[in-house]
Amino acid sequence: MEKPKLKTVQEVVAAGEKLPERYLYTPTGDGEGDQPFNGLLPEMKISIIDLNLLFSSSDDGREELSKLHSAISTWGVVQVMNHGISEALLDKIHELTKQFFVLPTKEKQKYAREISSFQGFGNDMILSDDQVLDWVDRLYLITYPEDQRQLKFWPENPSGFRETLHEYTMKQQLVVEKFFKALARSLELEDNCFLEMHGENATLETRFNIYPPCPRPDKVLGLKPHSDGSAFTLILPDKNVEGLQFLKDGKWYKASILPHTILINVGDTMEVMSNGIYKSPVHRVVLNGKKERISVATFCNADEDKEIQPLNGLVSEARPRLYKAVKKSEKNFFDYYQQGRRPIEAAMI
Ligand SMILES: O=C(O)CCC(=O)C(=O)O
Numbered sequence: 001m002e003k004p005k006l007k008t009v010q011e012v013v014a015a016g017e018k019l020p021e022r023y024l025y026t027p028t029g030d031g032e033g034d035q036p037f038n039g040l041l042p043e044m045k046i047s048i049i050d051l052n053l054l055f056s057s058s059d060d061g062r063e064e065l066s067k068l069h070s071a072i073s074t075w076g077v078v079q080v081m082n083h084g085i086s087e088a089l090l091d092k093i094h095e096l097t098k099q100f101f102v103l104p105t106k107e108k109q110k111y112a113r114e115i116s117s118f119q120g121f122g123n124d125m126i127l128s129d130d131q132v133l134d135w136v137d138r139l140y141l142i143t144y145p146e147d148q149r150q151l152k153f154w155p156e157n158p159s160g161f162r163e164t165l166h167e168y169t170m171k172q173q174l175v176v177e178k179f180f181k182a183l184a185r186s187l188e189l190e191d192n193c194f195l196e197m198h199g200e201n202a203t204l205e206t207r208f209n210i211y212p213p214c215p216r217p218d219k220v221l222g223l224k225p226h227s228d229g230s231a232f233t234l235i236l237p238d239k240n241v242e243g244l245q246f247l248k249d250g251k252w253y254k255a256s257i258l259p260h261t262i263l264i265n266v267g268d269t270m271e272v273m274s275n276g277i278y279k280s281p282v283h284r285v286v287l288n289g290k291k292e293r294i295s296v297a298t299f300c301n302a303d304e305d306k307e308i309q310p311l312n313g314l315v316s317e318a319r320p321r322l323y324k325a326v327k328k329s330e331k332n333f334f335d336y337y338q339q340g341r342r343p344i345e346a347a348m349i
């Protein structure tokens, strides 16, 4: 199988070469905010949501649901506690991710992405010659359901990686089901409505990111502004190095979260299903001149063949339908790799 030729960012850094121009990013000026990448940005207050409390019929439970509704309809992001995944397991995932990325290139290349595949280790796909590159190396794996795994991309080194990722995935799937149900409740819909539209063959896809230190953190981005194509995304940001920022009303905000909570941001699929009530936020990752940053993002992606469209209960005369029915397999509406920052715009009526 042919492998991509481009050097990984870690290789560019190790070779000590001059910063390649293809990494220089100029903001488009298109509602994207003109604040410097690493300037003094305001901090966003991300609501902390107790996942278990959302299912209590007490006053506290109802209050938690309305807190969720308010956070997701304004920022599209929450940090979730009481999620049922132990601190030790979250720390282990981070630790193993780091151990994988510090392996010699030759070892990591055993799991290298093939030209036609997005799974595996390496760079993101290059779709055009003028594509500005992100300062990130990543390992991308479909993790759920189990029969969709391609184990040839799953590292056997460091030891325990596969087993720990399996354990983490099974725990994440429980969080995902609960979160879908909670979002339905917060809109006064039947618990399973989002899960049903999302489909039986929906996947979890985990992206392990390393953002090496960058000589020009003022000119280069770890991830360009984008929204996720998922229904929502579970993120474990780096506990020590910040970098994730969200765009709201044309301004960038820094996101910092409490250790051992899980950050969940809504993606384009949920924006469509909720008829735009829940917003898929544009976000980016900025870099550090001295320190590397590691994060682990898990995307909940819809069944490729299911029609995704606004739920009936959320369309009315007062709130007309905003999106066409779309399928992941038909058009790249939800394709993260598209250069468009918000592929969802193609689905708008
Ligand atoms: O590195 C992060 O904190 C965010 C990653 C992200 O936005 C993505 O992988 O889509």
Ligand SMILES: [Fe+2]
Binding pocket: 226, 227, 228, 283
């Ligand atoms: Fe993202």
